[in-house]
Amino acid sequence: MNKINRRRFLNTAILAAGASALPEITFAQETIEKKQISCNQYSWITFYQRDGKDWFANLDSSLADFSASGLKAYEPGLNNKDEAKKLLPLLKKYKLSMPSVYVNSSLHEAAEAEKSIQTVMDIAEAISPAGTKIIVTNPNPVKWGGQENKSDEQLTEQASNLDKLGAALKKYGMTLAYHTHDVELRAAAREFHHMMLSTNPQNVALCLDVHWIYRGSGNSEIALFDIVKLYGKRIAELHLRQSKNGIWQETFSDGDIDYQKLVKMLKEISVKPNLVLEQCLEETSPKTVDGIEAHKRDLAVANEVFKDWLK
Template identity: 70%
Template sequence: MKSNRRQFINSAAMLAASALLPENVFSKGNINSFPISCNQYDWITFYQREGKDWFSDLDSSLADFASTGLKAYEPGLNTVDDVKKLLPLLQKHKLLMPSVYVNSSLHEHDEGQKSIQTVLSIADALKPADTKIVVTNPNPIQWGGQQNKSDAQLTEQAKNLDLLGAELRKRGMTLAYHTHDVELRAAAREFHHMLLATNPQNVSLCLDVHWVYRGSGDSQIALFDIVKLYGTRIVELHLRQSKGGIWQETFGEGDIDYKLLISRLKEMNVRPHWVLEQCLEKISPKTMSAAEAHKIDLKYVSEIIF
């Protein structure tokens, strides 16, 4: 899915949204400042299963999204034009956008500099929405490939990630590092280096819980060790559940003990932004529509985190 911007800024809806987004959303005691959000990707997977395209009529798609009671949307953005197309639709459907997911490629110098400028231009275009968190998952060498980055590439990527985070801080935003399973290969060297070689003030963590679980061989031990090591850097959680290793249609009880995870985070006084991302895979159950599933998701998450 990557307007009038002046109208968007001046709208009553946007003023109301801004009131919900205080300047320092991560201060202690400021619990759950954002409403529960949902990433666009899981909606894409539901729509694809039904032979539909999420982006062919984004207005209608976001109406479906809003019908569930969800109040916040986390899109994936690639260009400034993506932002411009999205802003008036968010206003129309009374949806907030406290966080966004933006692609980046940071392990080579020249490509990294171009990627940083692209992300920053998107961040500047997001000012009307008062977005606070920019999530990025630096590209692997090849999606689906088996080649790991070299030490030199990891060094370059960490340097660029820290630079990007520092620039976003100047804009009042927080950079949240995200991973899939590839970063957990080879003793999780990529995952650990991105956090150990960057300044915590510049680079926070978006913990995609199930990708860490799956990337560690379906290990809750590894997942909770990562929470113990880096929990204080978590500003956002991507929420997905499986049963027997298979992604389910709805978020609820399953392989990962989310109630224990939430308890551990509360013990650390960590209050992240909660983002549903209950995606489907080919072998997932097929019993309900996207809207039906997300109503169940929202109810369950609301019960366990508040």
């Protein structure tokens, strides 16, 4: 399967030494009216790929499997407004809600950013009838799988465009949530921290992809929980994934990351993000259950871990 290059390096000194000096950051979260656990399409794509199938070959049939797992809320990855328009009737058919969507963007070069922002806005307009509240975006790196980091000038450009996009999405009553993989955590996490510190919290929230933060910081819970301490009030969404000994598991359960501690930390600051399962497979993941059964188990465990949030 196609993979993002995974570097395992983060200089956490900025977290340890600078936390007390950083300004308090708050974010006025949007309320997700129907408290349900969503699931991102990417985890299903990985299960389908393992079985030699294509999730998009027959999306109607794929969403039938999704629904059969007991999931009621879907986070798709959308590339354009046409995909969004084709999806809406299928959501209605399977009685699925869509609290959030995932959209890639390219924001570090001015010319590309203008087109990218327009694409996201077109998607927002197309999905507005679905009641979507959050658009998650992970700005593209210089090159997927490459080792080149963005320049300071490119980071400045990207932060400005991220803020611009977040402000524009308010037109549709939607919140922009910034997402990362491991690339943004290279070089003392300069890209990640600059996006958080150089955007208006009222325009740009955080989609905390728990395991990418953990993996991108060298499998460090310290770095993960320090980021929660720094930016917890801005977390609008969690992407939920678990590993054991660094390897992604088939199901969301106990493992490397202490999700009970994460829940406790977020409770202490009165933050209740949108919850999105994304228990993906990689080459070394176990192979014991199919996608439907795996997601049934994911949902059962997540409902227990986050039970106080779903009342």
